[in-house]
Amino acid sequence: MKERLLRPYLAAKAQLYAAALLAIALGNIVQSLYPRVLGDFTDRLQHEALTPELISRSALMLAGIALLYSSLAGSGQYLIMRLGRNFERLTRKKLFKQFTRLSEAYYAKHGVGSMLSYVLNDVKSVREAISAGFNQTANAVILLGSAVVMMALSGLPLGLVAACVSPLLLIPPIVVYFGPRIRERSRLAQEELAAMTESAEEQIGGMRVTQKFAVEPMMEARFGARVDGVYGSQLRLVRLSSLFQALLPFLGSASLVVTLAAGGYHALSGNITVGMYVSLTLYVRLMIGPLQQIGNVINTMQRSRASLERIQELLASRPDIEDSPQAAELPQHADIAVRGLTFRYPGSSRPALDRVDLDIRYGRTTALVGRTGSGKTTLAKLLLRMMEPPAGAIRIGPSDIRDVTLRSLRGSIAYVPQDGFLFSTTLGDNIAFSKRDATASEIESASRQAMIYEQVQQFREGFGTRLGERGVTLSGGQRQRASLARGLVKEAPLLILDDSVSAVDAETETAIVSSIRRGRAGRTTLVIAHRISAIQHADEIVVLDEGRVVQRGTHEQLLLEEGLYAELAALQKGGMEHGRNGA
Numbered sequence: 001m002k003e004r005l006l007r008p009y010l011a012a013k014a015q016l017y018a019a020a021l022l023a024i025a026l027g028n029i030v031q032s033l034y035p036r037v038l039g040d041f042t043d044r045l046q047h048e049a050l051t052p053e054l055i056s057r058s059a060l061m062l063a064g065i066a067l068l069y070s071s072l073a074g075s076g077q078y079l080i081m082r083l084g085r086n087f088e089r090l091t092r093k094k095l096f097k098q099f100t101r102l103s104e105a106y107y108a109k110h111g112v113g114s115m116l117s118y119v120l121n122d123v124k125s126v127r128e129a130i131s132a133g134f135n136q137t138a139n140a141v142i143l144l145g146s147a148v149v150m151m152a153l154s155g156l157p158l159g160l161v162a163a164c165v166s167p168l169l170l171i172p173p174i175v176v177y178f179g180p181r182i183r184e185r186s187r188l189a190q191e192e193l194a195a196m197t198e199s200a201e202e203q204i205g206g207m208r209v210t211q212k213f214a215v216e217p218m219m220e221a222r223f224g225a226r227v228d229g230v231y232g233s234q235l236r237l238v239r240l241s242s243l244f245q246a247l248l249p250f251l252g253s254a255s256l257v258v259t260l261a262a263g264g265y266h267a268l269s270g271n272i273t274v275g276m277y278v279s280l281t282l283y284v285r286l287m288i289g290p291l292q293q294i295g296n297v298i299n300t301m302q303r304s305r306a307s308l309e310r311i312q313e314l315l316a317s318r319p320d321i322e323d324s325p326q327a328a329e330l331p332q333h334a335d336i337a338v339r340g341l342t343f344r345y346p347g348s349s350r351p352a353l354d355r356v357d358l359d360i361r362y363g364r365t366t367a368l369v370g371r372t373g374s375g376k377t378t379l380a381k382l383l384l385r386m387m388e389p390p391a392g393a394i395r396i397g398p399s400d401i402r403d404v405t406l407r408s409l410r411g412s413i414a415y416v417p418q419d420g421f422l423f424s425t426t427l428g429d430n431i432a433f434s435k436r437d438a439t440a441s442e443i444e445s446a447s448r449q450a451m452i453y454e455q456v457q458q459f460r461e462g463f464g465t466r467l468g469e470r471g472v473t474l475s476g477g478q479r480q481r482a483s484l485a486r487g488l489v490k491e492a493p494l495l496i497l498d499d500s501v502s503a504v505d506a507e508t509e510t511a512i513v514s515s516i517r518r519g520r521a522g523r524t525t526l527v528i529a530h531r532i533s534a535i536q537h538a539d540e541i542v543v544l545d546e547g548r549v550v551q552r553g554t555h556e557q558l559l560l561e562e563g564l565y566a567e568l569a570a571l572q573k574g575g576m577e578h579g580r581n582g583a
């Protein structure tokens with residue numbers, strides 16, 4: 001399925017396109033008068049003497065033609081280019097909107113680089129077709145048409161005109177043969193380009209890792225292979241399109257040869273005057289330029305059709321997670337009940353979550369612990385509907401989570417991941433990310449709770465400090481805490497801390513989690529952590545192992561039971577003591 005993109009735009013702007021077309025048409029009709037002026041000039045030379053008056057009259061007429069042509073064709077071109085740029089602007093916004101709706105699963109399959117390629121390369125390619133392409137087509141077709149009409153009107157024998165333009169009749173079959181082939185090669189070239197952009201994005205993003213491991217030659221070879229791929233596919237395209245582009249003017253030149261020979265013959269036998277012979281030759285010469293342009297345009301059009309198809313497919317792809325038709329607002333102050341939740345990632349042989357039952361009571365702190373890979377983050381993502389849980393498996397109050405609007409669900413949850421992405425703006429702006437009207441004191445209080453306030457005060461510009469690309473000026477621990485402050489400022493009914501402060505030492509983590517718990521009395525918090533110390537005060541602790549709930553209870557209860565929790569606690573206690581003794 002495809003979303004129509006171009007036709008509605010062209011229809012909406014039909015009047016402007018028509019105005020541009022009119023200007024271009026008038027310009028070219030005027031231009032096609034010049035062979036006649038020169039033909040007349042030649043005939044007069046034969047019959048009259050060369051006078052200053054004849055020269056100045058002809059020169060003035062040519063100057064008038066040039067002036068009229070330039071101003072008409074120029075304004076037509078300006079209008080067309082403007083319409084093309086406007087299309088580019090609107091399509092880029094449309095694409096970005098679509099990106100915001102695509103789900104986690106889509107992003108897992110498609111890299112950022114290939115998304116960029118849509119916004120940059122494909123949109124540009126379509127724009128070229130409807131601006132430069134349209135302009136050149138209009139110019140060429142009208143000039144060709146008016147040249148033929150002028151030839152016929154100038155009293156030239158029609159048989160002679162037909163003979164002169166006969167080689168041009170080969171153009172349609174050539175276009176039919178080359179068109180689809182150029183389009184297919186263009187599509188392959190655009191795909192290679194998208195793969196290269198994706199590779200560039202990843203390789204540049206991972207440059208610091210590459211340098212630390214001193215594997216530059218391997219990465220150069222990897223990127224080099226992509227660049228070679230683009231080169232190869234572009235070359236295959238260029239070979240075909242060059243041949244095509246050369247064929248059309250060749251046919252034009254063949255017409256010129258026929259014209260010189262047949263026209264010369266007619267002139268010698270007195271059927272036409274020398275002036276008519278001159279203008280006939282000039283008319284045919286005039287047609288070679290547009291033919292070259294048409295070749296160029298057909299190339300551009302085929303390339304951009306491939307791009308247009310790619311864009312339309314992307315715009316038509318429906319986000320796999322959307323509001324259901326009966327979606328309602330999230331119920332307030334409600335408990336969350338997870339029942340028999342089994343979830344398997346696409347292509348994965350074993351479920352990441354297996355028949356999980358769990359209650360997250362409103363206003364309480366619930367904790368999830370378990371070894372790495374036990375499914376904790378998967379559960380958090382299902383609560384956010386970043387992936388779709390099975391129907392009926394997660395209920396919020398009376399509602400199935402799938403029947404709650406995404407906006408109200410995600411608007412009520414502050415999710416703080418382990419590796420929070422920070423934008424290249426100021427620290428304050430990052431913290432106020434989801435609450436644009438957050439006051440300075442709200443930002444300060446969230447930062448104090450996240451224990452980053454003191455450090456921010458040490459920056460010369462405090463919360464006004466700009467972060468570099470992805471916040472590289474902050475240490476891992478600082479970045480985590482800035483991301484935590486961003487989550488806290490939202491003051492959401494449900495806060496999910498997903499290993500959010502693991503980069504600090506155990507004592508600081510415990511202090512942060514305890515202070516958050518106190519600050520959020522009466523609101524729901526779900527804490528995911530590896531360290532027992534961080535979650536020991538939770539109202540209920542749920543222990544996950546290989547996707548299953550293996551234990552649940554309070555810290556004290558779980559310590560008394562034999563099982564994973566007591567094992568983890570003993571292991572971590574030993575580790576901490578070892579750490580202290582070793583220090």
Ligand SMILES: Nc1ncnc2c1ncn2[C@@H]1O[C@H](COP(=O)(O)OP(=O)(O)OP(=O)(O)O)[C@@H](O)[C@H]1O
Nearest residue numbers: 108345348352370371372373374375376377378379
């Ligand atoms: N996008 C994905 N596609 C396929 N499998 C995935 C995906 N994300 C996670 N998994 C798998 O699902 C299982 C659970 O992963 P999850 O991230 O939920 O674990 P976790 O308990 O949060 O781990 P950690 O404590 O290391 O963060 C793992 O086996 C993981 O490999």
